[in-house]
Amino acid sequence: MNMGRVMRMLRKDLWLGPRKTFFLFAVTMPVVLTLIFQVAFGTLFAPSLRLGIVDYGESALTSGFLETAGIQVTMLNEAEELKNKVEQNDLDAGLILDAGFDAAVNAGERPLLEMYIGGESLAANRIVFIITGVDLVRGLAAAESMLPVEVEIITSGEEGLPIAVRLIPLIMFYALVIAGVFVPGSGLVEEKENSTLTALLVTPVNRSEVLAAKWMLGFILCTVMAAATLFLNQAFGPRPLEVMLVIAVAAALNSAIGLLAGIFSRTSASFFALVKGAGFFLFVPVIFYIFPEWPRWIAMIFPLYWIIEPIWQVSIMGEPLRTVWFELTIATAITAALLLAALLTGRRI
Amino acid sequence: MNRQFSRNVSTKKQKKQFPRGSLRVTSGSLITAIIKKDLKSYCRNKVFIFLTVLSLVFFVLIFWLMPDKVEESLIIGFSPPLAVLVDESRAALDELSYDREELAELYAADLSQGEEDGLVIVELEDEEQLGRVVEGRDEVYHTAAGYVVIGNTVGGRDIPAGGRKVNVSIGIAFPEKFFAAAARGEAATVTLYTRADVPLEIQKAMESLVREMTYQIAGYELPVEFADEETIILGRDRLGQQVTMRERMRPMFAFFMLFMETLSLAALISTEVLQRTITALLVTPVRVSHFLAAKTIFGTILAFSQGLIIMILVGAFTPENWLLLLTTIFIGSLMFTGLAMIIGAAGKDFMGQLMTGMLFMIPLMIPAFAVFFPGTAATWVQLIPSYPVIDLLAGVTIYGVGWSDSFGALSYALVWVAVLYGAGLLILKRKVESL
Numbered sequence: 172m173n174m175g176r177v178m179r180m181l182r183k184d185l186w187l188g189p190r191k192t193f194f195l196f197a198v199t200m201p202v203v204l205t206l207i208f209q210v211a212f213g214t215l216f217a218p219s220l221r222l223g224i225v226d227y228g229e230s231a232l233t234s235g236f237l238e239t240a241g242i243q244v245t246m247l248n249e250a251e252e253l254k255n256k257v258e259q260n261d262l263d264a265g266l267i268l269d270a271g272f273d274a275a276v277n278a279g280e281r282p283l284l285e286m287y288i289g290g291e292s293l294a295a296n297r298i299v300f301i302i303t304g305v306d307l308v309r310g311l312a313a314a315e316s317m318l319p320v321e322v323e324i325i326t327s328g329e330e331g332l333p334i335a336v337r338l339i340p341l342i343m344f345y346a347l348v349i350a351g352v353f354v355p356g357s358g359l360v361e362e363k364e365n366s367t368l369t370a371l372l373v374t375p376v377n378r379s380e381v382l383a384a385k386w387m388l389g390f391i392l393c394t395v396m397a398a399a400t401l402f403l404n405q406a407f408g409p410r411p412l413e414v415m416l417v418i419a420v421a422a423a424l425n426s427a428i429g430l431l432a433g434i435f436s437r438t439s440a441s442f443f444a445l446v447k448g449a450g451f452f453l454f455v456p457v458i459f460y461i462f463p464e465w466p467r468w469i470a471m472i473f474p475l476y477w478i479i480e481p482i483w484q485v486s487i488m489g490e491p492l493r494t495v496w497f498e499l500t501i502a503t504a505i506t507a508a509l510l511l512a513a514l515l516t517g518r519r520i
Numbered sequence: 521m522n523r524q525f526s527r528n529v530s531t532k533k534q535k536k537q538f539p540r541g542s543l544r545v546t547s548g549s550l551i552t553a554i555i556k557k558d559l560k561s562y563c564r565n566k567v568f569i570f571l572t573v574l575s576l577v578f579f580v581l582i583f584w585l586m587p588d589k590v591e592e593s594l595i596i597g598f599s600p601p602l603a604v605l606v607d608e609s610r611a612a613l614d615e616l617s618y619d620r621e622e623l624a625e626l627y628a629a630d631l632s633q634g635e636e637d638g639l640v641i642v643e644l645e646d647e648e649q650l651g652r653v654v655e656g657r658d659e660v661y662h663t664a665a666g667y668v669v670i671g672n673t674v675g676g677r678d679i680p681a682g683g684r685k686v687n688v689s690i691g692i693a694f695p696e697k698f699f700a701a702a703a704r705g706e707a708a709t710v711t712l713y714t715r716a717d718v719p720l721e722i723q724k725a726m727e728s729l730v731r732e733m734t735y736q737i738a739g740y741e742l743p744v745e746f747a748d749e750e751t752i753i754l755g756r757d758r759l760g761q762q763v764t765m766r767e768r769m770r771p772m773f774a775f776f777m778l779f780m781e782t783l784s785l786a787a788l789i790s791t792e793v794l795q796r797t798i799t800a801l802l803v804t805p806v807r808v809s810h811f812l813a814a815k816t817i818f819g820t821i822l823a824f825s826q827g828l829i830i831m832i833l834v835g836a837f838t839p840e841n842w843l844l845l846l847t848t849i850f851i852g853s854l855m856f857t858g859l860a861m862i863i864g865a866a867g868k869d870f871m872g873q874l875m876t877g878m879l880f881m882i883p884l885m886i887p888a889f890a891v892f893f894p895g896t897a898a899t900w901v902q903l904i905p906s907y908p909v910i911d912l913l914a915g916v917t918i919y920g921v922g923w924s925d926s927f928g929a930l931s932y933a934l935v936w937v938a939v940l941y942g943a944g945l946l947i948l949k950r951k952v953e954s955l
Binding site: 191192193195196203219220239240241242254256257258259260261262263265276279281282283284285286287288289290291293294295296297298299301302303305306308309311312318319320321322323324325326327328329330331357361438439440441443444447448451 | 565566567570571574578590592593594638639651654655656702705706707708709710711712713714715716717719720721722723724725727728729730731732734735738741742743744745746747752753754755756757758759760762763869870871872874875878882894895896
């Protein structure tokens with residue numbers, strides 16, 4: 172294998188790449204997905220309780236709700252607007268406080284707590300609103316009427332990771348697959364479709380050099396895009412060099428998959444169908460990071476687990492490289508097997 | 521100039537070869553012939569057939585794997601059992617002249633029956649057991665006989681037959697003489713066991729609950745009054761009948777199937793544009809209008825049938841909604857056919873067409889995801905053409921809305937259909953004429 176020729180082909184692919192669909196797709200997708208998942212849908216899986224308040228008298232109850240963790244308060248001006256929003260499920264609950272509410276509570280008049288609950292509010296949330304509301308009203312009363320009960324809190328287990336963090340493997344998956352699988356694979360198929368590959372092979376360039384150039388293209392782009400994705404999601408962790416090493420192993424494996432898919436596909440359409448068909452098989456491990464309570468051994472059956480787990484541990488959890496040596500060894504072995512298969516079947520191109 | 525000249529020649533030649541009325545071909549038979557040809561081309565395209573079948577199987581599988589129940593209750597561990605709390609404080613409560621009947625009722629109360637109100641209380645033997653359950657070292661199962669706590673479930677051993685696991689992630693441990701202390705106004709310390717991943721608002725609410733219980737036992741009445749339940753619940757009360765994730769997915773699946781078929785039709789059209797088979801067709805009695813009509817009918821039938829199949833497979837049809845749902849799918853099919861014409865007219869190769877398709881489809885997908893968010897979609901989402909179709913699908917399949925409630929959305933959807941389908945026809949017609 173002549174490395175000079177490989178590098179020349181790689182340079183040509185990198186130069187012409189930005190004109191190609193999947194190249195552009197690979198570059199823009201991590202940014203778009205980060206925006207979609209983190210900004211738009213990040214709150215979907217971890218919603219706060221939504222309470223609307225119309226306060227006609229600057230009640231201390233409003234301040235109490237504003238300071239309560241986990242309840243997102245929206246201040247409104249009109250009672251009708253509040254009721255409409257609660258009815259439309261734009262708010263989980265609404266509270267209307269008359270001008271003399273606090274004074275009436277202090278005077279022991281037991282005023283009406285005008286609280287409205289949306290019909291779609293979950294039962295648990297209804298209880299939280301009412302109990303919290305009553306407790307805050309008790310707090311309005313004079314200090315001497317407070318009862319001497321203390322609540323001691325004992326916390327166990329680990330605080331669950333925010334959903335925004337658990338979605339990072341999903342975004343990483345797309346960055347790895349589009350840059351690592353689609354770019355080298357579609358590049359190879361396009362060369363077949365346009366017959367430029369035939370032209371190349373009548374020159375001194377041989378098949379393994381073409382495959383090496385395509386693999387390196389996927390490897391470089393995949394490494395850059397995976398690193399960029401982690402950077403965009405502020406998940407590079409405390410050991411950037413170790414993260415880069417893990418990303419390199421992931422990029423090598425994905426590019427090998429892309430290369431094989433490219434070898435076995437005759438047309439762009441069949442390549443797309445092959446990758447889309449196999450997509451679910453590749454995607455499965457990602458789900459286990461969104462639902463961490465699912466049994467992890469199932470994820471281990473799928474090849475991309477062996478690269479997503481090291482990325483998760485080293486970049487997101489901040490663990491040292493030595494904790495994932497086993498996963499990296501398996502990933503390297505899979506990559507070697509795939510590259511060997513690509514070399515052996517390279518005649519098909 | 522040359523192109524104009526060749527088109528004139530072609531049209532003249534066409535008229536000379538096939539003068540109107542000389543052949544027994546009707547517009548209907550011409551359109552049918554094109555539709556048949558399209559159907560054959562579609563069936564020969566293994567990629568799209570594969571992707572259609574794959575999408576169908578995948579969506580149906582995902583749908584039936586989704587949870588069909590919403591866990592909306594608050595589950596709280598409680599120790600010691602209420603009967604023990606009452607027993608331990610009975611003397612003090614008697615001394616304070618507590619109503620004996622009330623005490624007897626409290627003693628006999630079954631706390632496990634509160635699920636309908638959204639509060640599930642699991643009584644545990646003592647504080648130690650409560651701590652173990654919350655930490656996850658012991659497990660709680662709900663059986664016909666009540667709650668059963670099990671310490672060792674390795675390999676499934678000891679799990680009661682038919683038992684349903686109950687996740688107790690927060691619990692309150694009262695001192696045994698808590699009632700007596702609260703009634704006398706004496707200091708008491710209650711321990712709240714919680715897992716770190718329990719939301720803060722629930723932890724705070726449990727602290728509030730303990731304080732309120734103390735007030736109630738001490739004889740304080742509520743500091744405020746509440747209106748009756750019917751007044752404070754606004755909108756349809758879905759307590760115990762919340763919309764599940766599975767139900768929310770139905771409109772999205774219909775949308776994605778329409779999307780898949782849009783790509784298929786766009787591929788058929790762009791192939792005709794790329795290979796210029798349209799020009800060959802136009803030297804026969806076929807006119808551009810026949811070609812456009814055939815594409816419209818074929819595209820609409822294709823998308824409609826796929827939408828129909830997926831809706832049947834996910835059980836979306838009911839005796840009440842079938843006509844409105846069919847109408848909605850039909851409107852969606854027509855809208856996506858218009859889009860397919862726009863994408864196909866670009867005449868790109870497979871990858872190019874996929875990219876163009878994505879450029880259109882990514883914004884159109886936003887309303888499909890908006891269904892998952894509670895409440896009204898943002899104004900900018902409502903301006904997206906696919907919004908009224910998704911809104912209708914969600915309304916019909918999730919909330920059971922009828923014709924009268926759907927009138928606005930139907931009209932809005934038809935406006936977008938007119939715009940997109942009109943644009944599709946115009947763009948494709950101009951493209952065909954320019955070939």
